[in-house]
Amino acid sequence: AQTVTQSQPEMSVQEAETVTLSCTYDTSESDYYLFWYKQPPSRQMILVIRQEAYKQQNATENRFSVNFQKAAKSFSLKISDSQLGDAAMYFCAYRNRDDKIIFGKGTRLHILP
Amino acid sequence: DVKVTQSSRYLVKRTGEKVFLECVQDMDHENMFWYRQDPGLGLRLIYFSYDVKMKEKGDIPEGYSVSREKKERFSLILESASTNQTSMYLCASSPLTPTFNQPQHFGDGTRLSIL
Numbered sequence: 001a002q003t004v005t006q007s008q009p010e011m012s013v014q015e016a017e018t019v020t021l022s023c024t025y026d027t028s029e030s031d032y033y034l035f036w037y038k039q040p041p042s043r044q045m046i047l048v049i050r051q052e053a054y055k056q057q058n059a060t061e062n063r064f065s066v067n068f069q070k071a072a073k074s075f076s077l078k079i080s081d082s083q084l085g086d087a088a089m090y091f092c093a094y095r096n097r098d099d100k101i102i103f104g105k106g107t108r109l110h111i112l113p
Numbered sequence: 114d115v116k117v118t119q120s121s122r123y124l125v126k127r128t129g130e131k132v133f134l135e136c137v138q139d140m141d142h143e144n145m146f147w148y149r150q151d152p153g154l155g156l157r158l159i160y161f162s163y164d165v166k167m168k169e170k171g172d173i174p175e176g177y178s179v180s181r182e183k184k185e186r187f188s189l190i191l192e193s194a195s196t197n198q199t200s201m202y203l204c205a206s207s208p209l210t211p212t213f214n215q216p217q218h219f220g221d222g223t224r225l226s227i228l
Contacts, residue, residue: 009153033214045203045219052214091155100171101146101217105155 002027004094006104013082014112021077021107023092032096034075040088087111119204119220132191136204143209145187150201194227
């Protein structure tokens with residue numbers, strides 16, 4: 001069975017600094033997608049970034065980028081120039097052909113002013 | 114933009130009551146999901162549905178049932194609510210695509226308290 005592990009329950013970063021959230025996963029599939037979702041306090045969960053497993057190039061969305069290491073089954077999220085609005089719970093997620101998504105347990109990110 | 118609407122933001126019920134949580138999406142998505150979110154446990158899938166009148170058990174279906182009579186609506190039912198079902202419940206939807214690259218779109222969540 002596939003699993004997704006986020007080893008950091010909480011992290012803190014100074015405003016304007018860079019932070020990296022870790023995620024590892026386990027699967028025997030070769031074709032899948034990986035996602036990072038953001039859930040701000042009392043607000044809706046939204047997609048931050050996605051990565052296709054067959055693409056070697058790391059996905060980037062503005063200040064958000066990933067470091068995808070397929071052989072190591074690692075999918076970390078880097079947030080550059082952290083802003084107060086980045087404070088949220090971040091979930092790493094895995095999806096393959098059966099249409100279910102498997103979520104990690106989340107990392108709560110605090111931004112220090 | 115996709116909109117997933119959950120009928121209540123906060124709900125308080127009593128032990129033994131039958132509880133209905135409603136979810137409606139407006140983008141004609143085939144897939145709909147119900148999760149519960151608990152601190153330290155992340156999101157756990159309760160049930161999902163690929164189409165009208167179809168349902169599949171997720172990881173923690175015990176004590177729950179679902180109904181999908183119309184494509185846009187997916188209801189979660191707590192047959193006899195218990196205190197250990199106090200949680201945040203999230204509904205999500207996504208289109209059925211061959212490339213399965215589409216993310217799920219989430220509602221705002223329902224924080225359910227069972228007294």
